Amino acid sequence: MRTPVSKPAVNHTATHVDDSTLREALGYHMKRSFNHVQADLTRVLKPFELRMLTYTALVLITDNPGLRQSQLAAAMDIERPNLVVIIDELERRDLILRERVPTDRRAYALQPTLAGRQLYEHALKAVRAHEAQLTQGIDEQTRATVIAVLRGIEKRLAGGEAP
Amino acid sequence: MRTPVSKPAVNHTATHVDDSTLREALGYHMKRSFNHVQADLTRVLKPFELRMLTYTALVLITDNPGLRQSQLAAAMDIERPNLVVIIDELERRDLILRERVPTDRRAYALQPTLAGRQLYEHALKAVRAHEAQLTQGIDEQTRATVIAVLRGIEKRLAGGEAP
């Protein structure tokens, strides 16, 4: 990131900004914390030349070989057109393959290549290490509670879109 | 280390995509749930013609009248250039004012207008109602725990470098 070499003589931002109104909302905390997590994870994935979306796609394809693009888009909660670019990138890097489905020639079955599976292993290891560092000092019970709450929110709000 | 979940060799059911590997990570849950919260909040703010960022700026300016743009950008964790557009929009709608600071003619003191304060009140009410709905069924103790964890993550990752 940015590491300013020249240090400011005096930090004039001594005035504290009151954000207590925003801090009332759980959603605000979610946004703030996730922004940092995302930035951090981006750094973790950088050595593998993966972004969060390409990483997510690679993991899902490797864990679900033969997946179709529409299924993957649904699983990733993104629109089909946006997935095309992601799949293009993974295919161009020979991490996955688009295999024609004999029974439905419109569709592609997505498969990881050997290189894809290897990158999956290495990236996953790094992500798990990052996750461990992220949740250090949080006991397992608390962590499970947080995940349960987040998942509950996700599930409750998931219905609101298109049936 | 978590117990690995067995994955299907081939996916042909097309109904269930296994995302258990991703679900290991707290950050994944944060992203998924926040995406829904954000979409929901966008709908809540729509009647006020506010987006999350314009809402956040309006709240902070109203709660901290006389705030300068650089302070606001720091508080919102965004870069100064991106704040300009947000302030432009709020000013164009006569919700806030850019007042020259006599002691420093480079800076602007941001002030809410009467219309801004009124919109603040109405929007805040709607956001609070949404928040109440979002956290329904979550007891206060659990909610506090989740917020504490999220804030802890935010604080830990905010510094990044050595203190």
Add this chain to the structure above:
DNA sequence: CAGTAATAGATATGAAGCATAACTATCATG
């Protein structure tokens, strides 16, 4: 069985959000 609807994927385009570099006008300090 033909004709139409639905589906899988791709293309094009646009809106937000976010970051950096570079510009101006002021201010601070040697």
Add this chain to the structure above:
DNA sequence: CATGATAGTTATGCTTCATATCTATTACTG
């Protein structure tokens, strides 16, 4: 005063995400 730092702005580019539209297939229906 000269130099550098700061406040705000402009320009630009990247990433994510949404919509409309196109094609080629497949499924459905009369």
